[in-house]
Amino acid sequence: MATSVTSLPADEATTAPPQPQAPSRLRRSAPMLTFLGRRLLSSAIVLLGATFIVYMLLAYALDPLEDLYASSAPNKEQLIEARIRDLNLDTPPAVRWVLWLGGVARCGIGQCDLGNSWVTNENVIDMLGTAIPSTVQLIAASTFLAIGLGIVVGIASALRQYTGFDYTVTFMSFVLYSLPSFWVAVLLKLWGAIGFNDFLRDPTLSTPAVVGLAVLGGLIWQALVAGDIRRRLSVFGIATLATGAAIWGMSATGWLLDPNLTIVGVLVLGVASAYAVTALTAGLRNKRALYAALTTVAVGVALYYPLQWPFAVASAWLIIGLAAAAVASGMLIGWLFGGPDRGVSMRTSAITAVLVGAFIYIDRVMDVWKLYSNSSRIAGRPIATIGSQTPGLAGNDYWVTTLDTFTHLVLPTIALILISFASYTRYSRASLLEVMNQDYIRTARAKGLPERVVTVRHAFRNALIPLATVVPLDIAALFGGAIITERIFAWSGMGTLFLTSLGARDADPVMGYFLVVGTMLVLANIVVDFIYAALDPRIRVNA
Structure with a gap:
């Protein structure tokens, strides 16, 4: 049987068919850049409108002349005219907003002008430069600790669903979430500072107290480890003995007076x-x-x-x-x-x-705890209740300064953690329970994968997706400060700046505060989209 072959022209025979080309890196990044540009533009428009609304509200709600109207000074009228001229109050508020916005726009060339405080005659940029680091120092540790502890405890609670540990965590979460922040702060000052400082005069515990704390430690550990009754009893016994021995040793040796x-x-x-x-x-x-x-x-x-x-x-x-x-x-x-x-x-x-x-x-x-606690400024009461540092503390040693900062941070940090921890625990627990009932989790278990791999590699990542909406916004809210906590612990941060300026009818610092917080929240919303895309492969960030 003969086979016929059809010959091709030379130029067609030697020419290979065109191969599909892989998209270039620039072509792949173009949709993302377009998406980012659109989000930034829309966010800028939202922020612009928000600043206008807030500026107009402040202009009509705050009256910088209120104190002069009640004044009995003989030159009252001259003082009023001078303040109107200095604050440009004879100009319509909308025009003043445009002038203020022009100062904000100059941030693009490194010449920001957010106005001045007419009360203290201080530049708003300098006021924010002092308040922002103080607020970040106060709230950053509490926020990240609350996120970490909340996720860990929430996941442990979900994996121990309908156990005593789960019921205890659920109960404590609702209790902590319901507590007023000012009440928590006051109790911490009473027991965490005054009570603990008094205890440090003679840091010894009675035998019933040691036994009670040891049993409590054993109950907590057996709840965390879980398992059958035999395993629980073994963990309870070992943990109780270990906890009791540690507490007794600390009490007998006075470890709290010179810890290491x-x-x-x-x-x-x-x-x-x-x-x-x-x-x-x-x-x-x-x-x-x-x-x-x-x-x-x-x-x-x-x-x-x-x-x-x-x-x-x-x-x-x-x-x-x-x-x-x-x-x-x-x-x-x-x-x-x-x-x-x-x-x-x-x-x-x-x-x-x-x-x-x-x-x-x-x-x-x-190592510097004893030196710090026995200094004349501390006088044996190291846990502070107000401020961010001890005034007049002798020396500039790095370790003493670090310890002083820690002792001032510990109470407000605990107050903020107790409140935020409850919400993160509930979010992570509910999210993981939903994920653990999905088909792909049952498939992973059917393949014989260890439970650790199923939980950590398959369930945990997807359980973080709902938290991706909450966490970036909470981190952005760091720059807004904790108004109530800062007020109770006399911490000079963004919250104090806002309250002080609002009470003094000082609009420019309030607008500076709102601009910082609003900008961070707008950027956080954009970050959320990218976190979604990183956690969930079904989501793509494009135009």
Whole structure:
């Protein structure tokens, strides 16, 4: 059987069919850039309209001449005319808003002009430059701790659904969420500061108190570990004995008067952290990750004494540099252990390195506790109730200053955590319960995957999607300050700036406050979209 072949012209025969070209990086990023531009433009328009509304409300609600109208000064009329001229009150509010907006627009060329306070004659930019760092210092720690603790406890509650632990967490969440913030702050000042400072005069506990705290610790640990009745009783017994021994030792040795971790404490806490981090990130069956984490602990403990030399001349930048070096060292150790998945070992080792470095740092701060507490300005009452620092504290030692900042932060931070923690716990619990009932979770279990892998790798990421709406907005609200908490603890932040300016009928600082908070919230809404796209592969950010 003959086969016929049809020949092609030379130019067609040698020409390959066109191949589809992969889209260039510029072409792939064009939709995202278009989306980002549209969101920024729409957000700018929203912010512009919001500033106009707020400016008009302040112009008609606040009367800077109110104090002069009630004045009995003989030159009352001249004073009124002078203030009208200085504040440009004879100009329509809409025109004044345009003039104020012109000063804001000059921020684009580095010449911001948000006006001046007519009460203190201080530039609004300088007022914000003082208030914003103070507010971020106060609220940043509480916000991130509340987010972390809320998610962890909420997930643990969801995994222990309908148990005693779940009911307890649910009850405490509703109680904390219902408490007024001013009441919580006052109770903390009464018990957390005054009561604890009185206790430090003779920090010893009676035998019934030690037993009661030990039993409470055992109940908490057995609820966290869960399992059958035999396992619960074993955990309860071990935890009760360990807690009781630790509390008795602290009481008998007066540890609270001169606390420290020492190298032994760093070693014990480091090993415990290595096992815990490995169990969560890689699983204890991953021996390479576990050995990398334990090696990181060994390196950190070996550097305990050598680090005391740079700590003698410590500064904020030195601590940041050492933290970066700890992360890099942990990743290097994880990489050297290798294995089929070096990324897991590197991540586990890096997290462990950060924790070990934190323990060493905390131990160094503890070393100055006795010196700080016995100073003339502190007089044995280290937990502060007002302000952000102790006035007239002698010396500028980095560690004393750090400890002083911590003692002033501890009460307002706890007050803010207790309130925010409740909402994050409820969000994360409800979200994880919904995810755990999805078909792909049942499929993962049917394939025989360990429960840790199902929870951490499959369920946890999708459970974070609803929180992606709340968390960025809460972080943006950091710059708005905690008005009630700042007022009770006499903290000079953004909340205090807002209240003081509003009470003094000072519009420009109030507008500066609103501009900062509004801008951060608008940007947070844009960030939410990108977080959605990162967490959920079904969502694409495009035009």
